[in-house]
Amino acid sequence: MSIYDTLNARQKEAVLQINGPVLILAGAGSGKTRVLTHRIAYMIEKEGVNPWNILAITFTNKAAGEMRERVDDIVGFGSESIWVSTFHSTCVRILRRYADRIGYDNSFTIYDTDDSKNIIKEVCKRLQVDTKLYKERSLMSAISSAKDELISPTEFELNTIGDFGKRKIAEVYREYQKTLKKNNAMDFDDLIVKTVELFKSCPDVLNSYQERFKYIMVDEYQDTNTAQFELVRLLASKYRNLCVVGDDDQSIYKFRGANINNILDFEKVFPEAKVIKLEQNYRSTQNILSAANNVIRNNMERKEKALWTEKGEGDQIHFRQFDTAYEEAEFIASDIGKKKRNGLADYKDCAVLYRTNAQSRLLEERFIMEGIPYDVVGGVNFYSRKEIKDILAYLKTIDNGKDDLAVKRIINVPRRGIGAATINKVQDYADENGISFYDALRRKEEIASLGRSGVKLDPFVTMIQAFRAKMEYFSLEELVNDVIETTGYVKELKESDDEDADDRINNIDEFVSKVVAYEESHEEASLSEFLEEVALVADIDGVDSDNNKVLLMTLHSAKGLEFPFVYLAGMEDGIFPSYMTITSDDPTAIEEERRLAYVGITRAKEDLTLTCARMRMIRGETQYNMVSRFVKEIPEKLLDNSLPVVKKKDKDEFVYADGSAEKNRFQAVPFKTTGGFSGFGQTAPGSSSFGAGKGSFGKNSFGSGFGAGTNTGSSFGAGNTFGSGSNFGRSAKKEETEAAPFTGYSYGAGSYGRPRAVVKPKRTAEENKPFIARGLSSLDGVQGLQKGMGNSPTGLDYKEGDRVRHLKYGEGTVSAIVEGPRDYQVTVQFDSVGQKIMYAAFAKLKKI
DNA sequence: CGTACTAGTCTTTTT
DNA sequence: GACTAGTACG
Numbered sequence: 001m002s003i004y005d006t007l008n009a010r011q012k013e014a015v016l017q018i019n020g021p022v023l024i025l026a027g028a029g030s031g032k033t034r035v036l037t038h039r040i041a042y043m044i045e046k047e048g049v050n051p052w053n054i055l056a057i058t059f060t061n062k063a064a065g066e067m068r069e070r071v072d073d074i075v076g077f078g079s080e081s082i083w084v085s086t087f088h089s090t091c092v093r094i095l096r097r098y099a100d101r102i103g104y105d106n107s108f109t110i111y112d113t114d115d116s117k118n119i120i121k122e123v124c125k126r127l128q129v130d131t132k133l134y135k136e137r138s139l140m141s142a143i144s145s146a147k148d149e150l151i152s153p154t155e156f157e158l159n160t161i162g163d164f165g166k167r168k169i170a171e172v173y174r175e176y177q178k179t180l181k182k183n184n185a186m187d188f189d190d191l192i193v194k195t196v197e198l199f200k201s202c203p204d205v206l207n208s209y210q211e212r213f214k215y216i217m218v219d220e221y222q223d224t225n226t227a228q229f230e231l232v233r234l235l236a237s238k239y240r241n242l243c244v245v246g247d248d249d250q251s252i253y254k255f256r257g258a259n260i261n262n263i264l265d266f267e268k269v270f271p272e273a274k275v276i277k278l279e280q281n282y283r284s285t286q287n288i289l290s291a292a293n294n295v296i297r298n299n300m301e302r303k304e305k306a307l308w309t310e311k312g313e314g315d316q317i318h319f320r321q322f323d324t325a326y327e328e329a330e331f332i333a334s335d336i337g338k339k340k341r342n343g344l345a346d347y348k349d350c351a352v353l354y355r356t357n358a359q360s361r362l363l364e365e366r367f368i369m370e371g372i373p374y375d376v377v378g379g380v381n382f383y384s385r386k387e388i389k390d391i392l393a394y395l396k397t398i399d400n401g402k403d404d405l406a407v408k409r410i411i412n413v414p415r416r417g418i419g420a421a422t423i424n425k426v427q428d429y430a431d432e433n434g435i436s437f438y439d440a441l442r443r444k445e446e447i448a449s450l451g452r453s454g455v456k457l458d459p460f461v462t463m464i465q466a467f468r469a470k471m472e473y474f475s476l477e478e479l480v481n482d483v484i485e486t487t488g489y490v491k492e493l494k495e496s497d498d499e500d501a502d503d504r505i506n507n508i509d510e511f512v513s514k515v516v517a518y519e520e521s522h523e524e525a526s527l528s529e530f531l532e533e534v535a536l537v538a539d540i541d542g543v544d545s546d547n548n549k550v551l552l553m554t555l556h557s558a559k560g561l562e563f564p565f566v567y568l569a570g571m572e573d574g575i576f577p578s579y580m581t582i583t584s585d586d587p588t589a590i591e592e593e594r595r596l597a598y599v600g601i602t603r604a605k606e607d608l609t610l611t612c613a614r615m616r617m618i619r620g621e622t623q624y625n626m627v628s629r630f631v632k633e634i635p636e637k638l639l640d641n642s643l644p645v646v647k648k649k650d651k652d653e654f655v656y657a658d659g660s661a662e663k664n665r666f667q668a669v670p671f672k673t674t675g676g677f678s679g680f681g682q683t684a685p686g687s688s689s690f691g692a693g694k695g696s697f698g699k700n701s702f703g704s705g706f707g708a709g710t711n712t713g714s715s716f717g718a719g720n721t722f723g724s725g726s727n728f729g730r731s732a733k734k735e736e737t738e739a740a741p742f743t744g745y746s747y748g749a750g751s752y753g754r755p756r757a758v759v760k761p762k763r764t765a766e767e768n769k770p771f772i773a774r775g776l777s778s779l780d781g782v783q784g785l786q787k788g789m790g791n792s793p794t795g796l797d798y799k800e801g802d803r804v805r806h807l808k809y810g811e812g813t814v815s816a817i818v819e820g821p822r823d824y825q826v827t828v829q830f831d832s833v834g835q836k837i838m839y840a841a842f843a844k845l846k847k848i
Numbered sequence: 849c850g851t852a853c854t855a856g857t858c859t860t861t862t863t
Numbered sequence: 864g865a866c867t868a869g870t871a872c873g
Contacts, residue, residue, distance in 0.1 A: 059863065088863060113862090135857095188863060223863090256862060356860055358865095378862085419849045536863080556861045578860050596861080619858070620864040 003074060004038060007031075014243075014276045015039045018047060018215065021236075021270035022243040023263070027307045028292070028602035029283025029562065032245050036217055037070045039243070040082065043215060044075055051078040055213040057232070058086055059220050061541040063560060067219070083213070087228055088188065088536050091195040094209065095186075101202050102194060104184060107528070109396065109403045110535040111180070111187045114384060116140060118405060119183075123175045134168060143173045147189035148225040148257030150196060153177055184402055192227045199234045210238040220560070221246030221266075225257035233269065242270070248303050249296050252556060252596050264303065281307045281602075283562055285314025288608050291634045292601040298633055299591045318609040318640040321627060325359075325570075325616035329366040332567050332611060336550055337370050339565065347373055351551045351563040353600050355576040358618075359569060360552050367550065377553035383534055387493070387504040388511055392534065394483045398467045399527045401438030404430075408437060414492045417456050425449045426457075438464075463487070476525050480515050484508065555600045566604035571612040572625035597630040796826075798847040804828060805846045814845075 004012060011031060014024050015038045026032035036056065043049035056071075058064045068084045075082070083090070092110070099106045111119070120136045123129075146156050153174040160166035180186060186194060199206040216236050218224065221244035224232070236242035244266065251260045267273050281289055289307050296302070322328040332352055339345040352363055357379045367374045382388060390413055396406035404427075412418045429447045430440035440447070441461050444454050463486060471479055484490050490508060493501045518533070519525045551563070555576075570576055577593035584590070601608060610631055615624050798804050802814050812830035826845065 061863095086863075137858095191863095252861075253863085255860080358859065381862090415850080417849070421849085554861065576860090580860060593860090617864080 004042065007035070007038060008280055010276055010278050010280070011035050011038075014278070015042050017274055017276070018043050018049070018243075019241055021240055021266075021273040023221075023266045023270075023273050023275045024243065024245040024278060025263075025275065025303060025305065026245050026247055026278040027281060027305055028247060028250065028599070029281040030278035030307070031280075031282055032219070032278065033067060033070065035278070036219065036245060037067065037074055039217070040071050041074045044078060049215060051075070051081045053212065053214040054082045054217075055090070055215070055235070056082065056084045056217045057090060057219065058084070059223055060560075061086055061089070061537060063219060064089075065541075086536065087224075087231070088191050089533075091191040091231070092532060092536065094195050095191065095198070098198055098202070098205050099194070101205065102198050104181065104186070104194070105402075107184070107400060107402070109183070109185045109400075109406075110191070110532070111185045111405070112384065112535065113140075113188075114389070115185070115405050116176075116187045119176060119179050120172065123172055123179060127171055127175055129168060129172060134165075134172070139169060139172050142169050143176060144189050145257060146173060147193050148227055150193060150227050150230060183404055185405075189227070192225075192231060196227060196230050196234065199231070206234060207238075209235055214239045215241045216243070218242070218244045219246075220250075222248050222251035222260060222263045223253045223258045224262050226259050226262075227257075229259065229262045240270070240272075249299075249305075249595055250559060250599050252559065252592060252599060254592050260301070277305055279305055279307055281309045283605050284309065284602060285311050285606060287314045287316060287638050288601060288604050288606075291317055291608070291638050292598050294635055294638075295594060295601065295630055295633045296598040299594055301588060301591055315607055316640045317634065317638050318607075319571075319631060320609070320611050322611065322613045323615060325362050325613040326366075328569060328611050328613045328616075329362040332363065332569060332609075333366040333370045333372055335567075335609070336565075337372055340372075345565050346548055347550045348548045349564040350567070351553070351558065351561070351565070351603065352567040352569055353553060353555050353558050353603065354569045355555060355578060355596075356570075357554055359575075363552055363569065367552075372550060373548065374550040374552055375547065377551060377557045381537075382507070382510075383537055385504075385507055387489075387507055390489065391480070391483060391508065391511060392531070394467075394487065395480070395527060395531060397438065397464055398471060398479070398483075399531060401464075402436050404437040407441070411441075411457075411460055414488055416460060418453075418460070422450065422453050422457070471527065476519050476527060476530060477512065477516050479527070480512055484512075555596050558603050559599050562603055562605055564605045565607045565609075566600070567609045567611060568600050569611050570616075571610045571628040571631050572616075573628050574623060574625045575612075575616075576628055577630070594630065597628075798845060803848045805848050811848065 004015060007015060011034070014022065014035050018039065024032065024035065026035070040054060040056065043054065044051055056064075056067060058067060064085050071082060071084065072079045085093070095104070095108070096106055099108055117136055117140060120139055121131070124131050124134070124136070124139070151159075153170065156173055157167070157170040160170050180190065199209070213235055216232065218232055223246070232242065232244075244263070246263050248260060248263050251258055251263070254260065267275065284292075286309055289309050293307060320328075320331060322331060336345070336347070336350050339350070340347060354360065354363075360376050360379065364374065364376065383392065390410055393403075393406040393409040396403045397410065401407060408423060411423065425447060426440050426444065427437060428449075429443075430437050433440070435443075441457055444450060444457050444461075447454065450457075467479065467483065467486075470482060474482065490505055493505050498504075515530070518530055522529070555568075568576075573582060576597070577590055581589040581593045612625070612627055612631070615622060617623070796817065798814055800814050800817055803811060804814055805811050810830060812828040814826060815829050816827040828845070
């Protein structure tokens with residue numbers, strides 16, 4: 001019995017087909033990694049393929065690492081010469097050898113998003129582009145999309161005839177590329193684009209890699225963009241032994257250029273391709289799979305397939321709707337806690353998935369309270385944190401002084417009294433002489449304009465030169481510690497009263513540990529190599545499954561992972577599917593969201609829980625959301641029937657076990673100020689959104705007139721806010737002109753569902769009056785709110801002399817409440833931090 | 849040159 | 864609510 005006998009018929013077929021183009025359509029959990037690793041083993045063992053000739057490409061380092069590990073396990077001898085890596089690091093490796101062939105120095109630096117943004121800013125200033133009109137963000141994404149499609153600045157320009165806006169973008173694109181090149185730098189997209197460029201302009205280089213990579217495999221093929229596809233196509237064009245594995249139903253990266261046609265049209269580009277479908281799922285129970293199938297079948301743009309499993313039905317899928325997001329978080333935390341206590345699950349068996357990173361905060365707070373260990377994947381990338389970037393900038397400067405951005409970043413960190421004026425003078429000199437910024441620093445004596453202020457530069461240059469000298473005999477760890485020590489970086493943090501100084505110091509400690517780990521795993525660890533590896537790390541890469549912790553992450557980050565217990569939080573229209581996609585003109589936008597839902601559901605092996613909240617705070621404003629359409633796409637019989645369920649008669653209306661219905665939700669939303677969510681320093685929703693706004697009244701509410709109802713909780717008490725009036729008028733007007741985006745909120749108008757028919761609520765003359773002018777009688781629907789807010793004359797639920805609690809400052813006594821122009825100014829004597837004066841709306845004070 | 853405050857933006861997702 | 868860039872002031 002060989003290892004290949006454990007494969008099913010389809011899998012075996014995929015493993016044995018090693019010659020020619022192969023498209024493996026691998027459904028979620030169908031064992032594609034297994035197929036890939038066995039396929040590699042088969043090539044080497046049975047077909048005598050030289051491991052040296054095999055290339056396997058993935059998207060993340062984590063995936064590459066896992067594949068490497070599994071290949072090592074089954075291949076044994078020779079596996080180390082198989083090239084397993086990500087698109088980006090593959091390209092870096094190639095470019096490190098040949099970048100000089102296309103006009104770069106082989107020691108080019110890699111810019112991250114932050115760096116790119118700085119360059120864009122610089123370019124805009126130089127070209128006098130108004131960044132109010134052309135946002136850096138949108139410029140960046142326009143340039144990035146162009147690169148994803150392999151459109152050069154010149155080509156871009158050709159397509160801008162008659163379009164002034166586009167011409168501007170073209171200009172910026174051209175100048176941006178020029179600047180990158182001048183700095184000998186490439187951004188993420190360039191790594192792919194420049195490699196393609198290299199292959200196209202240097203046939204000898206291409207040929208050498210074609211000879212090297214006779215067998216190519218690409219994982220997560222549905223996520224490739226045009227540039228990546230072209231790269232693979234070029235490499236494979238000689239021997240045509242290209243095997244791509246993917247699942248069009250899991251294509252969720254359109255926003256960063258993934259071209260779903262790469263997988264849908266594979267057979268057009270490679271007509272002789274063999275197509276193999278893997279439809280047997282080994283991961284999930286039948287119920288979970290059925291739910292996933294029922295959701296994804298609503299998409300039009302897909303290859304038909306049907307996942308099946310031999311596993312039993314399993315538990316029903318749990319669904320729970322809560323009044324608030326606090327209660328949702330509370331439930332998830334306590335449910336996991338319960339499972340752990342009952343021995344049903346370990347922490348590491350559980351994952352909580354959500355649509356947006358911001359949703360993690362509430363969950364985290366609750367997890368801390370319940371004492372449940374967790375890890376959050378994503379958010380701000382570890383290596384993008386300020387303190388880490390600072391240390392890295394030092395290391396980059398030491399490694400090679402060519403990275404001007406890095407040098408400028410740290411020249412005055414910690415403070416050395418070197419300001420913008422000095423920096424500009426040095427930069428001018430560098431530009432005039434065509435040298436790098438750091439080289440100009442070293443020749444500062446020659447810079448006449450510097451004058452006396454130049455003295456301040458000396459210690460910096462001396463320090464860097466000293467580091468460089470030490471680098472010769474220091475280990476990486478010693479060097480990093482020396483940098484931290486000599487610069488006084490941590491010392492400064494310790495002395496600062498910065499609230500998150502401790503976090504920053506911890507991060508730096510963690511960074512040192514990472515350096516040590518790197519040195520341990522790399523025989524001759526060089527600074528350059530370390531910096532390079534660090535530049536290409538994704539968040540998910542750092543996830544360590546050995547830790548017994550619950551994992552919190554976005555649905556995107558969860559792709560490729562599996563867990564026995566999965567919670568999908570925030571299953572609400574407006575959150576997931578996101579507001580953007582619901583209101584989008586592009587009907588395929590919602591399909592991408594649905595694929596995301598499919599990915600989420602299929603992460604679960606045994607137990608899936610869907611949760612949502614009627615009300616949650618988004619960006620400081622309270623939103624009321626309906627249950628996600630994706631939940632409604634799951635057949636009722638698959639859902640836990642002890643919970644509120646949809647009545648089939650009318651699918652536009654949710655009717656719950658307690659008889660309450662969705663359409664009455666304005667009254668139905670119970671505004672409890674006690675109970676569930678009040679326990680945490682967080683205030684109850686009514687008061688936390690008190691005055692939310694510099695009058696953002698109705699901004700995010702759906703359909704003006706009624707929107708008033710939704711946001712009243714926030715705006716009513718803020719009578720003073722209305723005093724200003726202007727904002728109210730503005731946002732209300734906006735609502736009218738832009739129409740109510742959420743068809744779901746059309747109050748029983750029955751248009752829930754497809755985002756086409758937008759029902760615009762009609763406003764009466766009375767409703768058109770500013771809210772406050774209508775008098776309290778029109779607040780009938782929201783009386784609960786007033787009570788909930790403890791509607792005293794000030795609208796605050798505390799008064800002078802009361803003891804209150806603040807989220808950050810702890811407990812204290814209110815010594816004064818003064819009516820300010822906008823809001824009440826509250827003065828509190830805190831027990832630990834002394835007196836603070838703050839605005840009531842933002843202070844989040846809670847009476848004790 | 850550095851700080852402290854203000855106004856504006858944002859959030860959908862990230863290699 | 865959080866963050867950031869820009870500005871005014873010391």
